[in-house]
Amino acid sequence: MSLTVLMNAGPWLSVPPPGYGGIENVVATLVPELRRLGVRVVLASVDSSTLPVDEKIAVFDDGQFHALQRPYNQVCGISQAHLGGVVRALHARDDIDLVHDHVEAVGLATLAAMGPQAPPVLHTLHWDLAKHPDLYGNLDGGDRVRVNGVSAAQLARAPRALREHSVGHVHLSTPLAVDADRRPRPDKGDYLIILGRINPGKGQDVGARLARRVGVPLVLAGPVGPYHRPQDLAAAGDEARQNPDVRFFYDEVAPHVDGDLVRWVGTVAGQERDDLLAGARASLFPLRWEEPGGTAVVESLALGTPVVATARGCLPELIEHGRTGLLTADEDELADLLLAASVLDGDECRREAATRFTPAVMARAYVGLYEQVRQTAARPLQPA
Numbered sequence: 398m399s400l401t402v403l404m405n406a407g408p409w410l411s412v413p414p415p416g417y418g419g420i421e422n423v424v425a426t427l428v429p430e431l432r433r434l435g436v437r438v439v440l441a442s443v444d445s446s447t448l449p450v451d452e453k454i455a456v457f458d459d460g461q462f463h464a465l466q467r468p469y470n471q472v473c474g475i476s477q478a479h480l481g482g483v484v485r486a487l488h489a490r491d492d493i494d495l496v497h498d499h500v501e502a503v504g505l506a507t508l509a510a511m512g513p514q515a516p517p518v519l520h521t522l523h524w525d526l527a528k529h530p531d532l533y534g535n536l537d538g539g540d541r542v543r544v545n546g547v548s549a550a551q552l553a554r555a556p557r558a559l560r561e562h563s564v565g566h567v568h569l570s571t572p573l574a575v576d577a578d579r580r581p582r583p584d585k586g587d588y589l590i591i592l593g594r595i596n597p598g599k600g601q602d603v604g605a606r607l608a609r610r611v612g613v614p615l616v617l618a619g620p621v622g623p624y625h626r627p628q629d630l631a632a633a634g635d636e637a638r639q640n641p642d643v644r645f646f647y648d649e650v651a652p653h654v655d656g657d658l659v660r661w662v663g664t665v666a667g668q669e670r671d672d673l674l675a676g677a678r679a680s681l682f683p684l685r686w687e688e689p690g691g692t693a694v695v696e697s698l699a700l701g702t703p704v705v706a707t708a709r710g711c712l713p714e715l716i717e718h719g720r721t722g723l724l725t726a727d728e729d730e731l732a733d734l735l736l737a738a739s740v741l742d743g744d745e746c747r748r749e750a751a752t753r754f755t756p757a758v759m760a761r762a763y764v765g766l767y768e769q770v771r772q773t774a775a776r777p778l779q780p781a
């Protein structure tokens with residue numbers, strides 16, 4: 398296939414990311430599969446990115462994520478500077494067949510404003526679409542700019558103008574899904590896990606309360622704001638409370654963390670993360686928001702760990718109730734489901750992941766969307 402895609406991963410983190418980094422992980426998972434399918438990839442990222450690509454564009458040497466702690470007026474130029482580099486590259490060359498953009502808000506706004514001479518654009522929406530009503534409600538990308546979601550549920554809540562630009566959704570994937578059904582069955586421990594940023598939307602407070610009620614050990618794994626280890630959070634003192642997720646942790650979650658039945662282990666990565674997830678009886682998503690994509694959900698399936706969750710956002714699309722997990726709309730019922738989770742078969746979860754959530758499945762879906770977007774963009778203008 399002779400297709401050159403400018404993959405815009407943004408200025409925040411290198412690709413692959415050094416630790417936590419949802420969008421950068423998606424790009425790092427997608428690009429090798431696209432290249433295997435013959436797509437040439439020009440990566441717009443930061444210079445420290447190490448992902449093998451055909452070419453790289455960067456304005457910044459390193460990821461700028463640390464700057465996000467600063468006030469808005471000291472941060473807002475960073476993504477614009479990065480997009481400036483992308484726009485200059487697009488003006489200077491004519492070999493880019495399509496831009497696949499992942500940069501929240503400013504990526505879509507800038508690329509849509511470039512006008513008809515610019516290449517077709519597919520902008521992937523990785524976040525909650527209620528966030529930018531002014532931008533999304535007034536979007537006009539003509540025939541050249543299209544968006545895709547990471548679940549059907551996410552797009553269903555999008556403002557109409559955004560939905561009119563949509564070419565549908567592509568579920569997230571994980572490299573752990575490759576041959577997931579052929580790996581040896583993991584040994585299960587007697588604990589539940591919540592893997593994710595500690596945040597009101599992810600509902601760790603609800604999970605901790607329910608685990609204590611039914612007496613099943615619960616491991617909370619994930620960062621609290623910018624703090625990855627309990628000792629780092631403790632060392633930061635009262636100043637850390639400026640971060641809303643830190644306040645949530647101290648006020649709502651920490652009172653349940655007794656270091657025994659409920660433990661917060663901080664961010665886990667690599668093999669440690671996989672072993673912890675694979676060893677859990679179930680992974681729990683006691684959501685208080687409409688989870689848009691759920692990477693941790695598909696990772697759990699790939700590691701043979703059934704999912705017990707609130708039936709919100711993408712969960713009903715990813716999980717089949719009674720087979721790969723247990724879902725409920727009712728918080729109280731979640732407690733019963735925690736106990737019932739052991740009847741589910743982890744092998745079913747691994748088979749599901751190996752079929753639906755591999756990087757190859759995701760890459761094939763994106764190549765299909767690239768073709769669709771290019772065809773729509775090439776349509777002759779209708780006479781007025």
Ligand code: UDP
Nearest residue numbers: 419592593594618619663664665691692693
């Ligand atoms: N994650 C991790 N270590 C942790 C907590 C989370 O590696 O301690 C990873 C998790 O495995 C997943 C990502 O962070 O790959 C979270 O993505 P998800 O879509 O579940 O949630 P988001 O944070 O993007 O809302």
